[in-house]
Amino acid sequence: MKLQEKPTNIYESQSDETTSIEFPFLVILYNDDYHSFDEVISQLIKAIKCSFEKARSLTFEVHVKGKAIVFHGSLNDCLKVSSILEEIELHTQVVSESQ
Numbered sequence: 001m002k003l004q005e006k007p008t009n010i011y012e013s014q015s016d017e018t019t020s021i022e023f024p025f026l027v028i029l030y031n032d033d034y035h036s037f038d039e040v041i042s043q044l045i046k047a048i049k050c051s052f053e054k055a056r057s058l059t060f061e062v063h064v065k066g067k068a069i070v071f072h073g074s075l076n077d078c079l080k081v082s083s084i085l086e087e088i089e090l091h092t093q094v095v096s097e098s099q
Contacts (some may be wrong), residue, residue: 024098025078027071030091031062039088044070047084072097 044055
C-alpha cells in the first residue's frame with residue numbers, strides 16, 4: 001500500500017466581500033372607504049407583527065397618501081402578509097422592488 005502525499009500547492013480563495021441580505025419584494029396596502037382605522041391597525045399588527053404605534057403610522061400613511069409600503073421581504077413572506085391583510089378584504093399588491 002502506497003501512502004499518498006499531502007498536496008503542497010493548495011490555494012484558498014479569500015474574499016473581503018460582505019453579502020447584504022436584500023428583500024426583493026414588497027407589499028403595498030391601498031386605501032379604501034370601507035374599513036375603519038381600528039380594523040386596518042388590528043390587521044396590520046396581525047400580518048406584520050408590529051407595534052400598535054407602527055401599525056397606526058402605516059394606517060395614517062395609507063389614508064393620507066392613498067397607499068403605503070407596509071412590508072419588505074421574500075416573495076413567500078410577502079404573499080403571507082398580503083393574504084392576512086386580505087382576510088378582511090383590504091386591497092394589497094405584492095411587487096418586486098426592481099420595478
